[in-house]
Amino acid sequence: MKIYTKIAQIERLLDLDCQQIYHAKLVEKVYSFKCTAYYLNLVKNSDFTDPIFSQIFPQRFELSCFGEEDPFKEEGSFEIPHVYKRYKNRILIVTTNLCFVHCRFCTRKRNWKGKVFFFSHIDELIELLRFHEEIEDVILSGGDPFCLPIDLLEEIISKLKSVKHIKVIRIGSRAPVVAPDSVDSKRLRILKKYAPLWLNTHFNHYIEITEESKRAILNLMKAGISINNQTVLLKGINDDYGVLRRLFVQLASIGVRPYYLFNCDPVKGVLHFRVGEDIGKLLIERLLDNLSPMYVPRFAVDTENGKKIVI
Numbered sequence: 672m673k674i675y676t677k678i679a680q681i682e683r684l685l686d687l688d689c690q691q692i693y694h695a696k697l698v699e700k701v702y703s704f705k706c707t708a709y710y711l712n713l714v715k716n717s718d719f720t721d722p723i724f725s726q727i728f729p730q731r732f733e734l735s736c737f738g739e740e741d742p743f744k745e746e747g748s749f750e751i752p753h754v755y756k757r758y759k760n761r762i763l764i765v766t767t768n769l770c771f772v773h774c775r776f777c778t779r780k781r782n783w784k785g786k787v788f789f790f791s792h793i794d795e796l797i798e799l800l801r802f803h804e805e806i807e808d809v810i811l812s813g814g815d816p817f818c819l820p821i822d823l824l825e826e827i828i829s830k831l832k833s834v835k836h837i838k839v840i841r842i843g844s845r846a847p848v849v850a851p852d853s854v855d856s857k858r859l860r861i862l863k864k865y866a867p868l869w870l871n872t873h874f875n876h877y878i879e880i881t882e883e884s885k886r887a888i889l890n891l892m893k894a895g896i897s898i899n900n901q902t903v904l905l906k907g908i909n910d911d912y913g914v915l916r917r918l919f920v921q922l923a924s925i926g927v928r929p930y931y932l933f934n935c936d937p938v939k940g941v942l943h944f945r946v947g948e949d950i951g952k953l954l955i956e957r958l959l960d961n962l963s964p965m966y967v968p969r970f971a972v973d974t975e976n977g978k979k980i981v982i
């Protein structure tokens with residue numbers, strides 16, 4: 672799979688102007704650029720009116736000094752490195768800091784810095800879970816778990832499945848959206864062995880629903896995976912009734928349940944994407960007036976004390 676990791680590699684492909692290149696190269700020194708050739712190909716206009724361009728192209732606002740890198744104090748919330756516990760009955764494992772794409776609005780862009788890691792504490796975690804019977808739900812997150820070596824992904828899932836009180840395993844991955852080729856027969860075979868599993872994916876705009884992403888979704892469903900979608904409400908990208916309506920109807924039509932619309936977190940380097948809570952609420956109210964609630968997501972805001980469901 673072709674992945675671009677430097678602005679210099681895409682300058683000509685996107686026909687960027689000098690100012691765009693200048694700012695993006697400054698930003699990439701702090702928050703690196705990364706994008707699959709597949710996802711880059713969805714860009715129609717090389718400016719911030721384009722919803723794909725805006726999700727992957729570095730903006731100078733990312734260098735703002737406002738906001739915190741870890742506002743919800745995820746780091747250190749559990750005894751094992753790269754495991755977060757913010758709710759009584761569930762934990763989240765940052766399985767790697769690798770992603771196929773660096774989404775500019777990422778909540779965990781702090782993890783892009785530093786050396787690449789793959790989760791190596793599964794035995795320690797399984798041992799510790801014996802003393803945490805309250806934990807029944809594990810989220811494999813990242814980074815993107817689809818970037819893990821396949822044997823490691825299998826090892827993590829199989830060991831978690833062996834713990835009696837773990838009832839739910841969810842994989843959080845943008846793979847069907849940004850790298851549908853990675854949903855390949857090898858991975859599908861492994862996932863099918865451990866079905867039922869849940870996959871929470873992340874479509875933000877209807878333009879991302881392509882023939883390739885639809886095929887990836889269908890193959891995951893055939894492998895016994897139930898799929899939910901978490902959209903992040905992003906200024907200038909999807910903070911619009913028509914865009915969200917079309918996105919949620921199309922997701923429902925391919926068998927994906929719109930699960931959450933998240934307010935963008937107050938993370939350092941992403942504040943320019945944030946939309947007011949009142950706008951998110953109004954958008955959902957209008958969607959509820961016009962669509963079946965079955966495919967209108969809940970609007971949620973992350974807080975230090977957990978998730979607040981606004982509507």
Ligand code: SF4
Nearest residue numbers: 770773774777814845
């Ligand atoms: S795929 Fe997810 S974890 Fe990776 S950069 Fe995008 S939002 Fe962040």
